[in-house]
Amino acid sequence: MIKYTVKPTITIKDFYHVFNSFFEGEGDLGADVLSKYFPGSTFMYLNYARSAMIHVIKSIGLEGKEILVPAFICKELADVFIETQTKPVFVDADLETFNMDLGLIPELITKDTAAIIAAHTFGNPVDIKELLKIKDEYGLAVIEDCAHALGGKYGDRYLGSFGDVSVFSVYKFFPTVKGGFLVINNPEIDIDPVQRGEKLTPSDVARFIYSFDLIHKLLPGIKEKGHELLYTEIPVARPNKFIKMLISCHLKDIDSEREKRHSLSLLYEAHLKDSNIRFQKLAGNSRVSRLNFPVLLPPELRDHVFNGMIGKGVLCDRLWHDAIVFSEKIKRAYRLDINKYPNAVFLSKSMLNLPLQPNYTEGDIEYVASNLKDLCTPDSS
Numbered sequence: 001m002i003k004y005t006v007k008p009t010i011t012i013k014d015f016y017h018v019f020n021s022f023f024e025g026e027g028d029l030g031a032d033v034l035s036k037y038f039p040g041s042t043f044m045y046l047n048y049a050r051s052a053m054i055h056v057i058k059s060i061g062l063e064g065k066e067i068l069v070p071a072f073i074c075k076e077l078a079d080v081f082i083e084t085q086t087k088p089v090f091v092d093a094d095l096e097t098f099n100m101d102l103g104l105i106p107e108l109i110t111k112d113t114a115a116i117i118a119a120h121t122f123g124n125p126v127d128i129k130e131l132l133k134i135k136d137e138y139g140l141a142v143i144e145d146c147a148h149a150l151g152g153k154y155g156d157r158y159l160g161s162f163g164d165v166s167v168f169s170v171y172k173f174f175p176t177v178k179g180g181f182l183v184i185n186n187p188e189i190d191i192d193p194v195q196r197g198e199k200l201t202p203s204d205v206a207r208f209i210y211s212f213d214l215i216h217k218l219l220p221g222i223k224e225k226g227h228e229l230l231y232t233e234i235p236v237a238r239p240n241k242f243i244k245m246l247i248s249c250h251l252k253d254i255d256s257e258r259e260k261r262h263s264l265s266l267l268y269e270a271h272l273k274d275s276n277i278r279f280q281k282l283a284g285n286s287r288v289s290r291l292n293f294p295v296l297l298p299p300e301l302r303d304h305v306f307n308g309m310i311g312k313g314v315l316c317d318r319l320w321h322d323a324i325v326f327s328e329k330i331k332r333a334y335r336l337d338i339n340k341y342p343n344a345v346f347l348s349k350s351m352l353n354l355p356l357q358p359n360y361t362e363g364d365i366e367y368v369a370s371n372l373k374d375l376c377t378p379d380s381s
């Protein structure tokens with residue numbers, strides 16, 4: 001039975017809190033909550049971060065242009081470039097921070113380069129000072145990809161307040177089934193309202209029920225319904241009211257969520273420090289929002305450890321063993337030479353993402369870490 005997973009789950013206590021919030025009266029639901037974190041900005045809710053990105057690219061006239069994109073990022077973004085007929089120019093990763101290597105950008109700039117997608121990989125902030133210097137020097141629009149960075153801070157400002165526009169994915173942190181939002185920081189940018197609205201579907205309800213901790217305890221064999229949807233094309237749409245209410249209830253306190261995740265990640269570090277496991281080098285002057293706890297393993301051990309952890313009831317992730325530069329769609333559309341991205345390839349073969357949910361106890365972290373260490377010792381295979 002899987003006891004620990006990288007997916008957010010909901011406890012009865014959380015549910016009670018969310019349920020109560022439904023009756024408190026939210027005024028302009030969502031916008032009020034977000035303006036606390038991004039004063040002076042405007043917002044828009046969408047069904048997913050990837051559709052938010054499509055909507056931004058179309059609204060600000062980037063179609064047909066070149067966009068700088070991390071080579072080490074999820075394959076789901078392939079549809080963004082194909083749908084908007086933009087040309088992604090991939091930038092290899094930094095092996096320590098796992099973020100895009102900003103030092104490679106000058107040699108990739110052409111007269112058609114119009115924008116940069118700056119993703120904070122696993123919540124670790126990109127070097128914002130350097131990013132903004134590049135933006136000014138080459139006159140680029142910055143789309144900040146905060147899909148992993150909800151609640152993270154650089155200096156005293158929240159991640160998502162530095163780009164012209166920023167995209168977020170809420171369901172990765174909270175059990176909201178789906179949902180993302182856009183933060184528009186540049187007052188000269190106009191983003192069209194999204195016309196299409198989504199209805200609540202049986203698959204939404206099934207996925208909501210599936211996110212309950214209790215369901216897994218009562219029915220340990222249950223399989224999630226509707227997850228396959230994430231790998232098909234998704235229309236740009238506003239989330240339905242139920243999802244939007246779930247999102248705004250959870251967004252009320254992103255700071256305490258971030259701090260709980262942070263202290264658990266320190267425990268992971270303490271347990272794993274005397275081993276052959278490598279950690280992500282975190283940006284200084286920042287508060288990282290830990291989506292999961294990423295570690296680098298020797299590539300020849302990674303899949304063996306991933307499967308061994310399942311046997312121990314721990315479902316890790318391997319983000320991104322199938323990074324965007326491996327995507328067949330991308331290779332076909334843009335004739336990509338994978339050899340140009342050796343660091344992204346290395347990370348995709350070495351990365352293991354350990355589960356990290358705010359309700360874990362010290363004992364939970366110790367259990368995951370000690371099983372990981374056992375599986376990494378040579379005689380465990």
Ligand SMILES: Cc1ncc(COP(=O)(O)O)c(C=O)c1O
Binds near residue numbers: 077147148170
């Ligand atoms: C870095 C990054 N950006 C964007 C996305 C897209 O997020 P969503 O699933 O909300 O479309 C993902 C995940 O799929 C991601 O990992």
